[in-house]
Structure formats: structure tokens, C-alpha cells
Amino acid sequence: MSSLLDAHLVASRGAFTLDISLRIAPGETVALLGPNGAGKTTALRTLAGLTSLSGGHLRLGGRDLAPLPPEQRPIGVVFQDYLLFPHLTARDNVAFGPRRHGMDRKSAHAVADEWLERVGLSSFGSRKPRQLSGGQAQRVALARALAVDPVLLLLDEPLAALDARTRLETRGELRRHLSDHPGATLLVTHDPLDALVLADRLVIVEQGRVVQEGDAATITARPRTDYVARLVGLNLYRGVGDGHTVTVADGFTLTSTDTVSGDVFLAFPPSAVALHPDQPSGSPRNTWPATLADIQHHGDNLRVRLEGPVSVSADITPAAAAQLDLSPGRPLWVAVKATETRAYPAQ
Numbered sequence: 001m002s003s004l005l006d007a008h009l010v011a012s013r014g015a016f017t018l019d020i021s022l023r024i025a026p027g028e029t030v031a032l033l034g035p036n037g038a039g040k041t042t043a044l045r046t047l048a049g050l051t052s053l054s055g056g057h058l059r060l061g062g063r064d065l066a067p068l069p070p071e072q073r074p075i076g077v078v079f080q081d082y083l084l085f086p087h088l089t090a091r092d093n094v095a096f097g098p099r100r101h102g103m104d105r106k107s108a109h110a111v112a113d114e115w116l117e118r119v120g121l122s123s124f125g126s127r128k129p130r131q132l133s134g135g136q137a138q139r140v141a142l143a144r145a146l147a148v149d150p151v152l153l154l155l156d157e158p159l160a161a162l163d164a165r166t167r168l169e170t171r172g173e174l175r176r177h178l179s180d181h182p183g184a185t186l187l188v189t190h191d192p193l194d195a196l197v198l199a200d201r202l203v204i205v206e207q208g209r210v211v212q213e214g215d216a217a218t219i220t221a222r223p224r225t226d227y228v229a230r231l232v233g234l235n236l237y238r239g240v241g242d243g244h245t246v247t248v249a250d251g252f253t254l255t256s257t258d259t260v261s262g263d264v265f266l267a268f269p270p271s272a273v274a275l276h277p278d279q280p281s282g283s284p285r286n287t288w289p290a291t292l293a294d295i296q297h298h299g300d301n302l303r304v305r306l307e308g309p310v311s312v313s314a315d316i317t318p319a320a321a322a323q324l325d326l327s328p329g330r331p332l333w334v335a336v337k338a339t340e341t342r343a344y345p346a347q
């Protein structure tokens, strides 16, 4: 599909340099994920025109946006700090965009009322921002960004301020809107669930560069950095492959049913790891001795971190934990079936 947004964003903020390419097709939602300080907000700011480009290009629907000031860009923005006009009511905040695009007051209010209803705030239209909770203000900001039918919609952690229940509802609501939205959408989020539910494609940035992009299934199956592996909850190792074995640390090899060679990654989920008090015998599995370093709750299970020739996370049930008598420093044996690992080229 041809791109609606075609951008190569190069910009500096202090010592930090952003240099990423982004393409988004009409109707497509792309999630931009990355650790703190990766450059996500800087990317949004360059798209919105709040930080200028020092290189690259920025085209939306074939039109060069780079020379345009923020207010002339056909872009709707919800920033993390969702600045609303403090002196305007919620309704007038949402009506502001349509009014600025030349709509008469009555029609703009009708559009605003419709959007306020969609975000569940129809009875809050006459309130000023200071009379709204953070979550309500965020939803007004969302309504305000959507009310102008933007060609490019930018969402910076749009659900972060909402409580769990409202977040669930609003996420579903947002998903419905995004699937109707003919424009391009860029969503910045720390929440992998938001990304998986809302986005068609993920772009992962670290230190101002794209480290991985693709659909959720591809990224989940084949993470390429520690950050991505943690994000999708996998153990990830880089090593040298030779047939079914991958040397991931000095003299330490793991076995996979995949066939690989050269520079490769090997990944498996914490649920694929079994822990034993003694060396397991007989089965053709990856086994090694390790020491328990940390235990945390993870849903109904426990996630255990072990140190050894490589560090590894394991998910175990509370019952198994009780049997193993887990305490920090406890020596254990780790076992991972070769069939549960995935090995794939790093390049």
C-alpha cells in the first residue's frame, strides 16, 4: 500500500539525535515503542512541528509539511500532558479545532457534543479543565484531536491517565475510531497491550534509531533487542549458530530444533522453563545449574530470575515454588525443551 505519511525524521535535542524513517499507509495505525529517552516524544514533536527537522523529509499525502507551522499541519495531537485551554469549557476545547477550520459555532458545538459523548463525557461539556479529573481531561484532549478529522493523528500515551476500567473501555472505543479513521495514526505507548490492541504495525526505537519494525506476530516471535524481548516477555540470547546448537556464552550452548548458522538469536518464553532441585536425567533437553536471584508475582504465577552461565526468567506456579523451597541464592537446575526455543538469524 502507498504511504500517506512518508517521513525521515532527523532532529537534535541537546546531545540527543533522532534519525528514524516512518511510513504509514492510509487507515493504518503504527505504534512507536521504546524505552524512556528513546526519542518517541521528539519524533511526535517533529511531526507536529514543535521541533524542527535538521535533516530528512516529512510528507503527508505527497505534501511537504516541513516548512509549515504547527497550526497549518492537518494533524490532530494528544500529548502526554494533554494541554487543554484552561479558560474554555470541555465543549469549547473540543469545538476549537472545527471552529478554527471555519465551522460555525453551532455546528462546531454539535461536533464537540458528539465527540464528548463518544469518550463518555456528554454531561461534562460545560466544565472547565480544572474541574475535570486527569483522566477526564485526557479524554477531552482525545476528543479535541479527533474532532478535526486529522489526516495524521498523533497519540502520545493516550490512555496512560485513565483508571483500569475506563482504560479498557476507552481502548475499545479508540480502536473502533481508529479502524474508521481514513488517515494515518501514530501511537506512542509504553504499554504493549495498547500497541497490540490498537496498532497494525509496531516500530521500536532505541537511542533515536529504529531497531525493529513489523507486525506484532513477527516481533513477538523474533525479538532483536533485550528491550523488545522484555516487552514481549521472552528470554533472548545472541550467539553463534551451528546446526541445532547455538553458543550463547563462553562455551555454553543451547539446542534448538531450528537449524541455523552464524550470528543468530535464540528465544524462548519463561513458561518454557522448568526448574528442578537436582539435575534432570534422560531427556534431550537444555539443562544447566543456576542460582535463584529474584522472585516476583506475575499474574497468578511467579516469575523467577536465575543467574548462571546465562541469566534466565522462568514462570512457575505457587505450588511448584512451595515444593522447590525457593529462596535467593538457592541452587537449582534449569531445563528448557529444544522444541520450545526459536533460533533465527540476527542479520
Ligand SMILES: Nc1ncnc2c1ncn2[C@@H]1O[C@H](COP(=O)(O)OP(=O)(O)OP(=O)(O)O)[C@@H](O)[C@H]1O
Residues within 6 Å of the ligand: 013, 014, 015, 016, 034, 035, 036, 037, 038, 039, 040, 041, 042, 043
Ligand atoms: N528540551 C530538551 N533539551 C535537551 N535534551 C532533550 C530535551 N528534550 C528531550 N531531550 C532528550 O532527548 C532524548 C529523547 O527524549 P524523548 O522525550 O523524545 O524520549 P521518549 O522516548 O519520549 O521518552 P519517554 O518515554 O521517557 O517519554 C532524551 O535523551 C532526552 O533527555
